[in-house]
Amino acid sequence: MFPDTRTAALEQLEAFLPRAGRAYASRRNHDTGPGTERTTSMLSPAIRRKLITEAEVCARVMATQGHAAAEKFIQEICWRTYWVGWLQQRPGVWARYREELAASQERVDLDRAPQRRYAAALAGETGIDAFDGWAKELVEAGWLHNHARMNFASIWIFTLQLPWQLGADFFYRHLLDACPASNTLSWRWVAGLQTAGKTYLANPESIRKMHPRFRLEAPLARTAIALPADDPGPPRGIRPAQQFDDGKRTGLFITTADLSLETEILPKLVAVAATSRIGGAPSPLKCAHAETALADGLARAAAHAQVEGERLDEENPIEAMRAWVAQHGLEQVVTGEAPVGPEAERLAALEAAGIPIVRVRRQWDDLAWPQASKGFFAFKAAIPRLLATV
Ligand SMILES: Cc1cc2nc3c(=O)[nH]c(=O)nc-3n(C[C@H](O)[C@H](O)[C@H](O)COP(=O)(O)OP(=O)(O)OC[C@H]3O[C@@H](n4cnc5c(N)ncnc54)[C@H](O)[C@@H]3O)c2cc1C
Helix, strand or coil: CCCHHHHHHHHHHHHHHCCHHHHHHHHHCCCCCCCCCCCCCCCCCHHHCCCCCHHHHHHHHHHHCHHHHHHHHHHHHHHHHHHHHHHHHHHHHHHHHHHHHHHHHHHHHHHHHHHHHHHHHHHHHCCHHHHHHHHHHHHHHHHCHHHHHHHHHHHHHHCCCCCCCHHHHHHHHHHHCHHHHHHHHHHHHHHCCCCCCCCCCHHHHHHHCCCCCCCCCCCCCCCCCCCCCCCCCCCCCCCCCCCCCCCCEEEEEEECCCHHHHHHHCCCCCEEEECCCCCCCHHHHHHHHHHHHHHHHHHHHHHCCCCCEECCCCHHHHHHHHHHHHHHHCCEEECCCCCCCHHHHHHHHHHHCCCCEEEEHHHHHHHHHHCCCCHHHHHHHHHHHHHCCC
């Protein structure tokens, strides 16, 4: 269901193309549940890791459906780009979320009533059938339909009165497509923090209509008062993309931020490597998906460079990278641009240790991110220019 190789992702895209036009626009909010043919592409885990890129997906959809019919699907793709660009300009929002997550966890641990509600929410035992079904689907499948995510987040915040940061973390640990930008900012949007004062209130009628497998008899919150506003600060702008030097001895370092780097123009490569395992604390399912995708990305890049793909010890990333650089006499280490999140933190640590990292930014991201300083409405105006490049 969720492609973990580039070949599988391209096949899934091709199979979805006939449904990417008007059928998608009219049916995309309907969620028929696991085991049925879904109304959306289910490509998000592949797009998150750039097994296929937003530009490739948009190009194929426009070529087969035409721009007018594909408009809604393309707009959804652009939501992802927009969130990533927005967070890229306000990295402090991610840092603050991580701090607040730790504080929220401590607060819930100290108080019996929220502790019980939190445990019930994680186990899918709240008595709210739709919420419980989604909690189990999230853990078992590593994915939820967008409408389910919106309503899950709303019930978490306004009915169960749990900190949004803990819900975002539950999603982040399990979603195969877990993305610091799309996840954190969508939770903030539901809570009324992203568009100040504007919340998303789960509506039982709409849930029963879009997810007919649930009866939803338990009462839900009838009001959604926005959480106290926080100030994301002014956008910091986007740093110019880095350029590699064609004349330098180059190694390619593959991360889960971009797993199809061989489709870009690269300098001559003398070595290709990835880490020995996925870091962080993902669920076993998410970890397995990411491991397979990483192995696939490494194998393709190594084949492209005609070298043996190597693995660098994840327990000692800086020492392992230094040793690899020394072993091959590398003068630069080219890697995919990693937007705000764990992959970017890893690259920053390597840079701070003196590794000559050069990040290759996709043209799509380079053009789009600077446009994401305000709301999506303003960003939308730039979409035609973006599409002209694919
Ligand atoms: C609370 C919450 C948390 C979310 N967390 C994530 C996340 O961690 N990672 C993630 O990729 N998406 C996230 N989303 C967005 C969206 O739910 C998923 O991208 C979508 O459900 C993926 O299914 P699909 O591939 O079938 O999407 P399709 O409808 O087929 O859309 C195609 C692609 O467009 C992008 N996309 C579609 N809708 C959105 C959206 N609303 N916001 C951003 N991108 C979108 C995805 O890359 C998706 O694969 C979240 C939404 C909410 C409400």
